[in-house]
Each structure stands twice: as structure tokens, then as C-alpha cells.
Amino acid sequence: MTTAASRTPRRTPLTWVRRGGLSTLVFLLPMLIVFGVFSWTPIVESVVMSFQHTNLVTTPEFVGWANFAAVLADPTFWIAVRNTAYFAVLALIFGYPLPLIAAVLLSETRRMRGVYSVLAYLPVIILPVVAVLLWKVFYDASPNGVFNTILGWFGIPPQPWIQDATTAMPSLVLQATWAGAGATVIIYLAALRSVPPELYDAAEVDGASIWQKVWHVTLPQLRGILFITLILQITATAQVFLQPFLFTGGGPNNATTTILLLIYQYAFQNSLGGAYGKATALSLMLAVFLAVLSIVYFRITRRWSTE
Amino acid sequence: MKSPGKVLLAGAAVVATVGALAGCSSGSGGGGGDSKIHLVVAPVLPGATADALKALAERVKEFEKANPDIDVKAIEYQWTGTTFAAELAGGTLPDVFNVPFTDSKALANNGQLADITADFKKTSTADKWNKNVLNVATGDNGKIYGIPWGPYAMALSYNREIFQKAGLDPDKPPTTLDEIRQDAKTIAEKVPGVAGYMQMTKDNTGGWNLTTLTQSLGGRMERVGSDGKVTVTADNAQTKQGLEWLKSMRWEDDSMGSNFLFDWSGINQAFASGQVAMYMSGSDVIGSLMQANGFDQTKYGVTTYPLASGSDAGILSGGNVDVVNVKDSPEQIAAAVKWIDFYRTQPTVDKDAAVKNAQTLKAGNQAVNAPTLPVFDKATWQQNQEWIKPYANIPAANIAPFNTGIFSQQIVPEPPRHTQDLYNALDGVVQAVLTDRNADVDALLKGVDAKVQALIDADGK
Numbered sequence: 120m121t122t123a124a125s126r127t128p129r130r131t132p133l134t135w136v137r138r139g140g141l142s143t144l145v146f147l148l149p150m151l152i153v154f155g156v157f158s159w160t161p162i163v164e165s166v167v168m169s170f171q172h173t174n175l176v177t178t179p180e181f182v183g184w185a186n187f188a189a190v191l192a193d194p195t196f197w198i199a200v201r202n203t204a205y206f207a208v209l210a211l212i213f214g215y216p217l218p219l220i221a222a223v224l225l226s227e228t229r230r231m232r233g234v235y236s237v238l239a240y241l242p243v244i245i246l247p248v249v250a251v252l253l254w255k256v257f258y259d260a261s262p263n264g265v266f267n268t269i270l271g272w273f274g275i276p277p278q279p280w281i282q283d284a285t286t287a288m289p290s291l292v293l294q295a296t297w298a299g300a301g302a303t304v305i306i307y308l309a310a311l312r313s314v315p316p317e318l319y320d321a322a323e324v325d326g327a328s329i330w331q332k333v334w335h336v337t338l339p340q341l342r343g344i345l346f347i348t349l350i351l352q353i354t355a356t357a358q359v360f361l362q363p364f365l366f367t368g369g370g371p372n373n374a375t376t377t378i379l380l381l382i383y384q385y386a387f388q389n390s391l392g393g394a395y396g397k398a399t400a401l402s403l404m405l406a407v408f409l410a411v412l413s414i415v416y417f418r419i420t421r422r423w424s425t426e
Numbered sequence: 427m428k429s430p431g432k433v434l435l436a437g438a439a440v441v442a443t444v445g446a447l448a449g450c451s452s453g454s455g456g457g458g459g460d461s462k463i464h465l466v467v468a469p470v471l472p473g474a475t476a477d478a479l480k481a482l483a484e485r486v487k488e489f490e491k492a493n494p495d496i497d498v499k500a501i502e503y504q505w506t507g508t509t510f511a512a513e514l515a516g517g518t519l520p521d522v523f524n525v526p527f528t529d530s531k532a533l534a535n536n537g538q539l540a541d542i543t544a545d546f547k548k549t550s551t552a553d554k555w556n557k558n559v560l561n562v563a564t565g566d567n568g569k570i571y572g573i574p575w576g577p578y579a580m581a582l583s584y585n586r587e588i589f590q591k592a593g594l595d596p597d598k599p600p601t602t603l604d605e606i607r608q609d610a611k612t613i614a615e616k617v618p619g620v621a622g623y624m625q626m627t628k629d630n631t632g633g634w635n636l637t638t639l640t641q642s643l644g645g646r647m648e649r650v651g652s653d654g655k656v657t658v659t660a661d662n663a664q665t666k667q668g669l670e671w672l673k674s675m676r677w678e679d680d681s682m683g684s685n686f687l688f689d690w691s692g693i694n695q696a697f698a699s700g701q702v703a704m705y706m707s708g709s710d711v712i713g714s715l716m717q718a719n720g721f722d723q724t725k726y727g728v729t730t731y732p733l734a735s736g737s738d739a740g741i742l743s744g745g746n747v748d749v750v751n752v753k754d755s756p757e758q759i760a761a762a763v764k765w766i767d768f769y770r771t772q773p774t775v776d777k778d779a780a781v782k783n784a785q786t787l788k789a790g791n792q793a794v795n796a797p798t799l800p801v802f803d804k805a806t807w808q809q810n811q812e813w814i815k816p817y818a819n820i821p822a823a824n825i826a827p828f829n830t831g832i833f834s835q836q837i838v839p840e841p842p843r844h845t846q847d848l849y850n851a852l853d854g855v856v857q858a859v860l861t862d863r864n865a866d867v868d869a870l871l872k873g874v875d876a877k878v879q880a881l882i883d884a885d886g887k
């Protein structure tokens with residue numbers, strides 16, 4: 120301790136100021152204030168609110184765990200959990216491998232790669248709300264609907280798309296995958312560029328096929344990125360709101376009511392605004408769940424990564 | 427190493443940030459540096475035409491001339507369940523705004539509206555009000571929290587042009603549920619791509635429409651016991667009968683089109699664009715169809731919604747209540763009541779105000795004679811109709827089936843407790859019946875009963 124103290128000069132407020140600590144703080148201050156006011160204050164307030172009954176006008180009343188109990192007792196909550204999990208699984212099956220396949224194919228193409236990349240990324244540029252409203256037109260369940268007309272060319276009968284409890288959720292996932300794939304493709308493309316070409320050359324010398332190159336070189340090299348995009352996708356799908364909100368409003372008969380939509384409904388569906396406590400309680404439950412999931416996930420994948 | 431310029435720059439950034447944040451927190455308040463009372467009122471829908479806005483400006487000017495100490499700022503506003511709650515919470519509501527009959531009483535009892543009793547009593551029409559109508563704006567403590575206007579009954583709106591295309595007589599609209607079903611089937615067969623009949627299903631409107639259907643058949647979604655205890659009774663014979671009727675049109679006749687997720691504005695849009703021939707609506711919806719959808723009123727027809735026989739059958743009614751921001755000062759509340767009386771009440775009882783208002787609406791191509799219910803009594807209503815007759819822009823024959831039929835219909839109010847929650851729960855039932863041939867109606871309705879009853883019982887604890 121003494122040697123350490125003798126080596127570094129004594130720190131006083133004056134040296135801190137001299138070394139630019141003050142101007143650092145002053146520069147940091149606007150960000151800290153904005154972050155505190157617009158991020159941390161609402162987070163703390165919502166945690167407090169989850170233990171209250173309030174209509175935001177009259178004095179709130181502390182009710183302990185009553186909001187959490189009310190959420191757990193609500194039959195719609197379990198429907199929403201099931202729907203969200205269903206959305207996540209479908210999105211995982213279709214939405215997770217698709218961008219990877221697209222990226223590998225894109226990186227293999229020699230000509231017009233830029234054009235293909237633009238085409239893949241284009242859906243990301245379209246405003247999400249506009250995209251959903253466009254797809255709502257495509258999903259018109261009448262035989263004259265865009266998708267139903269296309270199906271008709273192949274002799275397939277018209278589908279109900281979002282107008283039926285069984286097809287509604289896959290329809291939402293389809294649109295979400297279309298909308299989100301482009302961004303992930305770009306991440307994978309960038310990652311693929313970082314794979315040393317010598318590895319491929321070596322594999323080629325060993326007589327590896329394209330498939331073997333992908334399996335033994337590309338995927339292991341992308342492992343870190345794949346782990347990250349997977350957890351990012353899981354946390355994003357657990358918070359899906361836009362598609363059910365704009366396409367179906369949670370219908371038909373709650374077939375697409377997700378957790379985030381339920382939070383929104385608790386808070387805003389009733390014009391008397393009674394259930395802000397329940398809404399924040401469910402938000403908190405979701406946040407804690409996702410935090411725990413992320414920690415467990417990183418523990419597990421770290422072990423895999425080091426093996 | 428610290429340059430004065432750097433510190434100055436950082437300081438400026440801090441000042442700017444703090445200033446911006448301070449700006450966030452400053453409320454609308456009484457505002458202004460003069461001695462006038464400032465009032466923000468919200469009497470027009472967003473997207474109102476330039477003519478309508480100009481006409482509104484005229485009326486504001488007229489009001490300010492009569493009340494030189496009041497400065498009125500009119501903004502566009504549309505009541506929706508979702509945004510209202512957020513705006514109320516965020517404190518961004520105007521001083522005068524409107525809420526539907528369903529919510530005014532509960533908001534008043536929750537302490538979320540200003541008590542206007544003293545100022546209301548000073549208005550010239552204070553003693554003229556029908557107690558039943560004024561009741562929607564009266565709190566449990568007997569105080570007045572708003573002024574009702576534009577009451578309507580649920581009705582059947584239809585497209586006269588599509589009726590003609592299907593070979594139906596637009597002057598003889600259906601008068602029973604069976605006739606609606608028959609006409610819907612004819613329309614679906616003769617005019618492909620058009621839904622013969624449709625109802626709303628989404629964002630609480632599905633429950634609103636289903637409740638209308640139930641009450642028209644003589645059923646009730648909620649019963650109030652002699653001890654005041656409310657029991658949710660969605661699982662009743664009339665609701666099942668209504669759902670059965672919808673089911674037969676959807677699955678046997680295929681006369682309800684292919685879109686079963688409609689909210690209020692969605693179905694108005696579908697009707698205005700000729701995708702739906704008949705739908706359940708408020709009797710005054712032509713006002714919105716003209717203002718928001720540019721619908722040609724000569725194609726519009728409206729009739730009373732069919733009622734079953736029996737003394738329990740009645741038509742669901744609703745309306746608006748102009749209310750005042752609970753955070754307003756006594757001076758602002760007094761000014762607000764003056765404005766509501768001038769803008770909403772006087773045109774129904776005062777000839778000059780009525781004529782001026784009608785001229786204004788006509789000039790802006792807004793509905794002058796949209797069918798509504800009397801605010802005071804039938805005689806006053808008829809007198810008012812005479813005053814505005816020269817300016818009427820909806821053909822009288824198109825709305826005659828409603829106007830002649832409505833006075834023989836019994837008016838039944840909406841279910842009293844947790845109305846929006848009840849409607850929300852019923853949305854799913856209607857959606858299920860229209861999208862699943864094998865929907866288990868009994869189980870769904872029992873689920874609604876249990877869910878909403880739990881909310882009502884929780885209030886009592």
C-alpha cells in the first residue's frame with residue numbers, strides 16, 4: 120500500500136480539477152441530466168408504481184404485491200405468455216437461420232453483391248408502421264387480396280391470414296422476419312468478412328466441399344456473433360408489440376395478445392386508466408425475467424465458447 | 427490545460443439542457459402576461475376541413491366579443507379511450523374537452539373532473555335539463571361535473587347505392603334481424619366483394635356493439651341488485667341469440683365479408699369506401715363520415731336498429747359530455763362553463779345560435795342535420811329541427827326511417843360498471859364467433875362474466 124501511495128502523487132480536488140476532471144464532469148453533465156431525467160427517473164418511478172394503485176391524478180395508495188397477484192390471476196396473462204413464447208419460437212425457427220443463410224449466400228456471390236445487399240436491407244429502411252399497414256393490405260383475406268391472388272396462381276385456395284386464430288401469429292412472424300432480417304444480414308456479412316481467408320484456402324487444400332467449409336470454418340468463426348444475435352433476438356421477440364398492435368389489436372379472440380400488448384391494454388385500453396399499477400408490475404416482471412435469462416444465457420454460452 | 431472556451435462551451439451546453447428540461451415541466455396553466463382568463467378548448471376533430479376551422483374561428487371571435495375578459499384558443503381533439511388516459515395522466519388535456527356518457531360519471535367520482543355546479547346553475551338552461559340526461563354528468567355526491575350534448579341512439583347505417591345495385595329498395599330498409607340477414611345475403615350475392623352486414627369487433631367497440639345487440643333483444647350484460655351490487659350477466663339467452671344470428675350470417679350465408687377486425691374508424695372507413703353495405707353505428711355517425719372520410723351524404727341511409735318485442739328490449743344510447751380540466755382555477759372553470767353553454771347548449775335552444783351554427787356547418791360541408799336525440803325534450807328538439815331546416819344538407823328522406831322510428835323505441839343506457847373492461851372482454855367473444863366456426867360461446871361468455879365480476883368485486887374491497 121505504501122509503495123503504491125509513494126509511486127502515485129497524492130490526489131487532491133485541486134489536482135483533479137487541474138487534470139481536467141471538472142471540464143470532463145461539466146461536459147458529462149448534460150448527458151447525465153438527460154439520462155437521469157428521461158431514463159432512470161421513469162424506471163425508478165415505474166418500480167414504485169408497480170406497488171401502488173393510482174390513476175395519476177389523486178394520491179396513490181400502496182397496495183403491496185396486489186398488482187403482481189392480480190396480473191398472475193388474470194387468465195389473459197397466461198394467454199399472453201403462451202402467445203409471446205409461440206411468437207419467439209416461430210421467429211427463432213424462421214427468423215434466426217434465414218439471415219445467416221442469406222448472408223452466407225451473399226458473401227459467396229461474386230457479381231451484383233451490392234444490389235442484393237440493398238435488396239436485403241431495404242425492408243429495414245421502410246418505416247415499421249408503414250410496412251405493417253402495407254402488409255395489412257397484402258393480408259386481405261378476400262380472394263382479391265394480394266397474397267391470396269398470388270396463391271390463386273398456384274391453385275392454392277385463399278387463406279384467412281390475420282383473420283383466423285391459427286394463422287394470425289405465423290402471419291405476424293412472417294412480416295416481422297421480413298422486416299428484421301435485413302439488419303441481421305448486414306451484421307453477419309460484416310462478420311463473414313472478418314473470417315481470415317487463409318482458413319478457407321487451407322480447407323480447400325484439404326479438399327473440403329462448400330458445405331464443409333461453412334460447417335467447419337464459417338460457423339465456428341461466427342460463433343461469438345451468433346450467440347449475441349440469438350440473445351438479442353430472444354429479448355426483442357419477448358417484447359413484440361408493433362405487429363399485434365397494428366395488425367390485429369391482439370385478436371382474433373386474444374390469439375395474438377402478447378405480453379407487451381397486454382401491458383399496453385392494462386394501462387391504456389380502459390379510458391378510466393385504472394390499471395397503471397398492473398401495467399408497471401407486468402413490465403417489471405418481464406424485465407426481471409429477461410435480465411435473468413440473459414445472465415443465464417451468457418453463463419452457458421461462455422462455457423461453450425471456452426470449451 | 428483547460429481552455430476557457432472549452433469550459434464556456436460546456437457551461438452553455440448545461441444551461442441549454444437545464445433550460446430545455448425546465449421548459450418540459452412548465453404547465454399550460456393560466457399562462458399569458460395579461461389579465462385575461464386563458465382557455466384552451468377542443469371542439470373539432472383532427473383533420474377538420476379548412477372551412478370548418480375558419481367557421482370555428484368565427485364562433486370563437488363571437489364568444490370573445492361577448493366575453494372580452496376571456497381569451498379562447500381552440501385546438502383539434504378526438505376522444506379515444508387510449509389517448510385520453512395518457513393525456514389525463516400527462517396533464518396535457520385542454521381546459522374543455524369531451525368524454526362519452528360511459529366515462530363521465532366514473533371520472534367525476536374518481537375526482538378527475540372539475541366540479542362546475544355553481545357556474546352551471548348560472549346558465550340560462552340550468553332548470554330546463556332532463557334529470558335523466560343530466561345524470562350522466564352528475565357525481566354520486568350530487569354535484570355537476572359536465573354538460574351533456576349530442577346524445578345519439580345506436581342505429582343501422584346503410585349505403586343506399588349498394589342497396590340499389592343489389593336490387594333492394596333503399597327507402598325500405600330492414601326492420602327485423604331476419605330482414606337484415608336476408609338483405610345482407612342478397613347484397614353479398616349480387617354485389618361481390620361487399621360485406622352485406624358487419625359490426626365492430628376491436629378495441630372495445632366489439633363489446634359495445636354486442637351489448638347493443640343484446641339489449642335490443644331484451645337482455646342485459648350487467649344487473650344491479652336491490653342492494654346496489656352489480657352482477658355481470660354476459661352469459662344470457664339474448665347474447666347467445668345475437669351471437670347465433672351473427673354466426674349464421676358469417677358461416678351459413680357468408681354475408682359478412684372477409685375482414686373481422688374492425689374498430690370504430692376502421693369500419694367507418696370500410697363503409698365510406700363501399701366495402702360494407704350495412705353496419706351498426708351511432709345515429710349521428712354521418713357527421714364523422716363526412717368530416718373524416720369525405721363520404722357523399724346522398725348515398726347515406728340510416729334507420730332504427732330493430733328491437734325485439736317485450737318491455738325489456740331497448741336501444742342503447744350514448745353521447746358526449748363537455749367537461750372541465752380538474753386542475754383549472756375557479757376563474758377558468760367559470761369561463762369554461764360559459765364557453766360550453768355558448769358553443770354546445772345555446773344552438774339547441776336559441777334560434778340565432780342555431781341558425782348561425784347551421785350556416786357555419788353548411789359552409790364547411792359538415793353535417794347539419796345528423797340524426798341525434800333530444801337533449802331537453804322532444805318539443806325543443808322539433809323546434810330546433812325547424813330552425814335548421816333551410817340549411818339541412820343530408821336529404822331528409824335518407825334519415826327519415828330513423829327520425830320517425832326512434833321516438834317509439836325505449837332508450838336503455840350502457841352497462842353501469844367497468845363498462846370499458848366489459849366491452850374489451852366481449853371483443854374476444856365476437857371475434858371468436860366470426861373467425862372460428864366452432865367457437866365455444868358458452869365457455870367464452872362464462873369467462874367474460876368471471877373476469878369482469880372479479881374487477882367489480884375488487885372495487886368493493
